[in-house]
Amino acid sequence: MTCNSKWPEILRELLPSRTAPDRPDLVARVFCAKLEDMKDHIFKKHILCKFGAYVYVIEFQKRGLPHAHFLLIMTPEHKMTNLDHYDKNVCAEIPDPNRYPQMHELVVQHMMHGPCGHLRPSSPCMQSKPKKCRFRYPKQFNDKTMQAEDSYSLYQQRNSGINMNVRGNILDNRWVVLYNSKLLMMFNYHINVEACSSITSVKYVFKYVYKGHDKQVVQIDSEEERVVINEIRRFQDACYVSPPEAIWRIFSFILSQMHPYMMVLQLHLPNKQMSMGKSLNDLDLPMVDANANFQSGEFCEVQEECSIVVEDEHLRPLDSLNSNQKYAYDEIMRHIDEDCPGVFFIDGPRGTVNIFL
Template structure:
């Protein structure tokens, strides 16, 4: 699939799948033919296996999840989803087996033979089976403990040397979970000067930093990144939501001649959605469907029914921003098209852009909360687009008798989800387009232009990450410790004259931070914005340092720019 996309160029250059050859994966092992046939064949045995695949998966799983299962979420027509509330447990069942008339013993035998022959974890698990076979009356429990000491790649298949099988009771206090520590460089140097060589109790535990997707720090940093973007290009102009369509032609073609459903292949759904999403972002930026684009902010999520969808904030150039309410109708519609004038477009709107039926006609609709629609449908009829007292748009929804019938209920223009005709025709899926008012809050991931997070610190106060067992001399002597983004910025201004007219925040607009060489280099293409981390006033000098780095007017010795800042700042610091 990626191959077809990349063949657009005459010279084959693979980028999306492997980042221009930077990622190299080993050849995947071919599954046994009997196992492949269970998925690819269309006979009755394969159909039975697909329909009962969860049962077979649970039968051969090492551990099973336990907790409070929320079955109410599967009340609609969407694909089945498994939702677990509260604490998540992992349990290992009995090593003995039981028979049931509702399962195919031949399938069980084939799966068991495949796992015994190919999976190192299964081979470890069979230790308990052999013990139980020799003495069926003993009570055995097994713990599988893995430690990735050879390769940190996330998706590598575990090898036998990385898996330890222990009978419960053999584990003593020496088994610990690895936790990295963090402390300032100056503090570690003081520890070394006092002759201490063991410092596992020095510093603080690092838990859920901003690099942890979905964590509190992660969300906060992304919000601040977006606010930095708003500082440069203003408020967003359009808010677009695109949802994966499991009926896309590419998905149907992939599942042709199989017993699989779209929800059975989530990886395929994600890949096709990603290709179409990237193509849409490219069109928005290059074709100027809404005007010249200054920036794009988006986040990708998964709905309760498992389909990927993305929320996009579009920032337009100041010359193309909407000046009047009447301009909204040029880009956003909330009417059912005339079936006689454009039957294909009518079919798209009726299939993808109609909300409901909900309310009194369908109280079981997923949108119903406290006996009313959480999406505020149905809307009111309106002959023209306007803005309410809170600044939110009220789209034109004419009472012209147009309707779409769903589940025996006639839905008129009051049930249309706002859309853009060009995007809907091009991508044929649920694509909601809304005009943004100025007060709209944004909590998304910055994608274009890129927001470069610029760290800063007082002298010797930069953070050092280490493991409890690392030697302190090796930590302090690492070359990268002295080559930090902030200190390298100070050095770079001594080399490049054009850099001296830029503040620290403005630096990424003209310079690029090279991770490998740990140096700033003049930017050749593209555009990025800088963002300095937020600092509490309680931190004193660090807080005032941030103020200085953000200033553009005169301060003490003149404008605070890189070439003069290092001497001036530390002179001020020493004098104080």
């Protein structure tokens, strides 16, 4: 979901001759309101279907406009089990301008890729040698949707004869970015919707959702010929915060959310904690004496750890564990509480990088 700088809610608040980038506060507020509205329609009013879990993050383009990446996981009874379900949720064609004029206009305005390829070789999506579109446009015509093995599905993109002048070139169905017609009609923005049913594509999307901020190593030298390469400085992170992102953070708008809430349990084998290849016993650490005077400063770190107040918010996720997760959690905690050593192996589905309980 990408912010549309031409949303009426933004345009009508701008003074004459001003544009959306002049009002990052307005852009951030309107996008946040639209996002909350969309969440309400998806998660409470179930306009698509019922979702059992979701995760989303907000990102900001270099030019500043915010966008959101969502990963939605359907409840078992709503899983997309046949190709009709795919076609109901994901569209990849230009609607007939006579039968669906408004929808046609929205797709042409927001959901057409390019042009790129031989029509415009200088397009930013043209990469590698020989140059080709990194998003693989134009796609091939497809008479019907096909579910591919361990990758994204191929959607119905028929050679319907409908084509449109988009940014100076005549484009057809092969240039349509996948969308959901309900969401596009309701929110008037660029929203790419895809179904990912195989574990490989789920892993890819999850990684994309958490890929983090774009960062670049930047070094500016006054006299180029005297540059001495400082390898430490090379690793300095330079983070560009755009005005809408700054406003987003100042207003404390949500940057990411996950439901149900999950927590990572760090598990270690006995005496195999991460300590530069040594076990804790090799480090000659002072023994913690239960009767020690913590005020002396000798055990200030221990004291600090002991004085941490665990907030309710961090205890609440415990209630959302399912019965198997709860069993694993209780079993591990029982060993800790009873000071009874144990080794636990927790298996995760193939392809998951982190293990969550």
